[in-house]
Amino acid sequence: MTHASPPDSLWLGSAIRRIEADYQRSADTHLIPLPLPAFAAHGIDLYLKDESTHPTGSLKHRLARSLFLYALCNGWIDERTTVVEASSGSTAVSEAYFARLLGLPFIAVMPKSTSPEKIAQIAFYGGQCHFVDHAAEVYDEARTLAERAGGHYMDQFTYAERATDWRGNNNIAESMFQQMAHERHPVPAWIVVGAGTGGTSATIGRYVRYRCHDTQVCVADPEGSVFAAYHRTGDATLTAPGSRIEGIGRPRVEASFIPSLVDRMIEVPNTDSIAAMRALSALLGRKVGPSTGTNFIGMLALAGEIRAARRQGSILSLLCDAGERYLPSYHDAAWVANAFGDCSAAQQRVDALLAS
Missing domain, CATH: 3.40.50.1100 (Rossmann fold)
Incomplete structure (x- = not known):
């Protein structure tokens, strides 16, 4: 994970308010x-x-909202951060939506077998898709892309259970x-x-x-x-x-x-x-x-x-x-x-x- 410097407080407040308004x-x-x-x-x-x-359009909308708020409040995302996720589709669609809401670049790493409809939805929200041959390859590839871009690997598979207030x-x-x-x-x-x-x-x-x-x-x-x-x-x-x-x-x-x-x-x-x-x-x-x-x-x-x-x-x-x-x-x-x-x-x- 690449951690951003602490985000500007005005931008952070604006970002959280935009998500809450949504x-x-x-x-x-x-x-x-x-x-x-x-x-x-x-x-x-x-x-x-x-x-x-x-x-x-899916359950993953809740997860994406929680992951963005968790990353924002931990200081991992600022107004210049490229957000990267490993996802087979629905989480990436939802994260692309929230990235666009905040004006942030978004890259989804996914298997080539992901449905064309989900790929098209990610593109609709302004996200990019980066493909790998096998599902097991998404983790390392997403981490590498985030490091290369100086961005943040959202890592839903690690943070999903702790980002939501249970x-x-x-x-x-x-x-x-x-x-x-x-x-x-x-x-x-x-x-x-x-x-x-x-x-x-x-x-x-x-x-x-x-x-x-x-x-x-x-x-x-x-x-x-x-x-x-x-x-x-x-x-x-x-x-x-x-x-x-x-x-x-x-x-x-x-x-x-x-x-x-x-x-x-x-x-x-x-x-x-x-x-x-x-x-x-x-x-x-x-x-x-x-x-x-x-x-x-x-x-x-x-x-x-x-x-x-x-x-x-x-x-x-x-x-x-x-x-x-x-x-x-x-x-x-x-x-x-x-x-x-x-x-x-x-x-x-x-x-x-x-x-x-």
Whole structure:
């Protein structure tokens, strides 16, 4: 990391006020109840918090805001700083937005496989994209570019879990519980999230303990990710091939993934994520992204367990981003067949769960 000299106090104050003003212009994201009679009849309610409605279209808008404020208040960014990030797409889109808001240059280091739609959005906000062949190469390349430019490597994978105020301050966990207050089961039995940095599971895990809720946190981990094996073994030196579900899962253990804050890991095959993405898109009448499909598999698995145990409760997860970003890829049947093979068996399993 290259640290800037302490920023000019007038510029710093102006930068923070611009970010806070942008925040005040944004309404909170919606909580969507899922119409699933097979579970509702047994007293089990499922909800999605729709993070696609942020200005930059994903859950990562919250993270980018927190990372910029954290870097500003630590004196790591001034009015001349080039901001560099290692990102597979959504975080880079959101950071490019905030960099433009502050008038700062921005470079995103990402795998060549990143969706063209996300690349175009980064460019729309004035950011540059720097490509590497493999996901594992983004870290060192981003660090090197930041040093070469005399800039700041934002490093979401290290700072995601500490940049957000987990006690409240309208973080995602506090918002979830406020919106659930008048539902049939206002304190969720489970909150299901994916893990890219691990920052969201850390924030929610800390918040539920701080507020003494009985809610448990589950991470739905896509095929090829290292997090489930790390949670099982505690071995931080483990590596994995890497996830093919864009935005979640990692090939290495990230500093922001805190396993003690996660009560349960559910490993999700790629074909199940795709099938659940399609089923949920049909259920909602709008397209969702593949990581939301991964989350939905986790929700259905837990709902099935609650029903089998003859218990009741609510399960809450995230609609991470809109499916329009993935029209030429995950929502294209030919692309999916080439990338993942036949998903028909997985589709039948998901459809059976929804209809049972």
